[in-house]
Amino acid sequence: MSPGLKLWERLEELVDGVSDTQALRAHRLQLFAARHWRRHDRPVPSDLRQDEELAAVLSMAAPLLLRRAREACGGRLVLMKGPEAAACYRDPTTRYYRDLDLLADDPAGAQRALVACGFIEGGRPEIYERAQHLRPLAWPGLPLVVEVHRRPNCPPWLTPPSFDELAEVAVPSATGIDGLLAPSPAAHAILLAAHSWADRPLARLGDLIDVVAVLGSTDRRQADELARRWGWEGMWATTIRAADAVLAGEPRPV
Numbered sequence: 521m522s523p524g525l526k527l528w529e530r531l532e533e534l535v536d537g538v539s540d541t542q543a544l545r546a547h548r549l550q551l552f553a554a555r556h557w558r559r560h561d562r563p564v565p566s567d568l569r570q571d572e573e574l575a576a577v578l579s580m581a582a583p584l585l586l587r588r589a590r591e592a593c594g595g596r597l598v599l600m601k602g603p604e605a606a607a608c609y610r611d612p613t614t615r616y617y618r619d620l621d622l623l624a625d626d627p628a629g630a631q632r633a634l635v636a637c638g639f640i641e642g643g644r645p646e647i648y649e650r651a652q653h654l655r656p657l658a659w660p661g662l663p664l665v666v667e668v669h670r671r672p673n674c675p676p677w678l679t680p681p682s683f684d685e686l687a688e689v690a691v692p693s694a695t696g697i698d699g700l701l702a703p704s705p706a707a708h709a710i711l712l713a714a715h716s717w718a719d720r721p722l723a724r725l726g727d728l729i730d731v732v733a734v735l736g737s738t739d740r741r742q743a744d745e746l747a748r749r750w751g752w753e754g755m756w757a758t759t760i761r762a763a764d765a766v767l768a769g770e771p772r773p774v
Contacts, residue, residue, distance in 0.1 A: 527732055528610045530767050532556050534725075541567055548726030551575055552614040574663070575616050579603070581662045583695060585620060588659070589666060590700050592637040593630045598623040598686060598701045599693050600672070600711055601730075607694035608705075608733040615730075619656070619665040625683050627654060627670045639666065674714035674752075675721075681750050689746070706743040709735040710752060713759040728763040 535544065535553040544550040554568040582603045590597060599622055606615035624630035631654045635641060639657040642665070648655045653667040671680040690701040703711055709731045716727035735743060740760070747756035764770040 527729070527767055530769075531729065541565055544568075545571075547724050548616055548729075551616050552611075555611060555614050571616070575613065578618065578664050579606075579613060581659075581664045582617075582620060583697065585659055585662065585664060585666055586695060586697050586700060588637060588639075589620075589622065589630075589634060590697055592633045593624065594633070595625045595630070596683075596687055596690075596701060597630070597699075598683075598690055598703060599695065600703055600708060601715070604694055604702045604708065605712065605730050605734055608736060616726075618663075619667050621653070621667050621669060623669045623672065623683055623686060625687070627668050631655070631657070631668050634666065634668070672711050672714065673718045674711075675717045675755070678714060678717075678752055678755060679750075680714075685750075705734055705736055705738040706746050709738075709743055710747050710750070710756055713756055714752060716759070717755055722759070722762050725766065728759070728766060731759060732763050732767055 531549070531552060535549055535556055538544055538549075538553065541550060544553050550568050550571050554564045554572055558564050586599065586603075599620065601621045602617040602619065603612070606612040606617065609615045622630070631641075634657050639659055641655040642658055643655045645655060652671050652673045653669040657666040657668070658664075659666075671683075672686070674680050686703055686707060687701070689704040689707045691704050693700040693702040702708065712727065712730045712734060716722070716724065716731075720727070722728075743756065743760075744753070747753045758773070761770075761773040765772040
């Protein structure tokens with residue numbers, strides 16, 4: 521798929537044919553649909569307007585929490601998904617998220633530092649003993665959760681890259697917060713694909729949109745090579761072929 525407007529034009533075609541707001545939510549397209557419909561004078565259902573209001577609050581809270589996290593934690597912090605993926609959308613406000621996913625070179629130390637500065641741990645400890653991230657962290661009064669990851673989320677048959685491997689290809693975060701890193705576009709696209717496979721393989725359109733939007737104009741050979749290096753080439757090739765079929769009208773893979 522060629523980067524740029526083709527992706528967003530294809531999504532406009534898709535949401536124009538949908539009236540089921542629950543289906544839009546299931547594919548994380550509700551904010552995109554609301555913005556597109558309003559632009560074309562189509563009524564926006566009240567439940568989508570409520571989603572827009574909540575998303576606006578979350579997007580305003582995100583920089584505040586990320587700055588607090590960066591100030592509280594020593595070492596390197598890498599932001600993935602959420603606002604980092606949203607920054608690659610034509611309109612960042614149309615990418616919904618409810619949490620902030622951070623990779624840290626010392627996850628347990630970062631978690632302690634965040635609790636010490638005022639974040640509150642949620643969830644039962646035993647649930648998160650072996651999970652990819654530690655207990656979720658909330659700031660009183662803000663409806664947004666911070667998750668410090670031990671490792672990226674990926675299906676069990678894949679071996680996740682180490683933090684050092686990810687840090688090697690990290691770039692400054694698109695949030696502009698000083699000292700906060702993000703995966704390179706190629707690495708981030710692959711991580712997003714793996715996260716989708718761990719939760720709902722090829723089942724949510726928003727996941728494929730993330731992959732294509734984050735990859736952007738990056739030479740796909742960079743992502744292909746990185747996926748081979750991590751041993752994730754099969755998962756990555758299947759994901760990108762599916763994205764091309766759904767979002768660019770290319771032949772549908774087996």
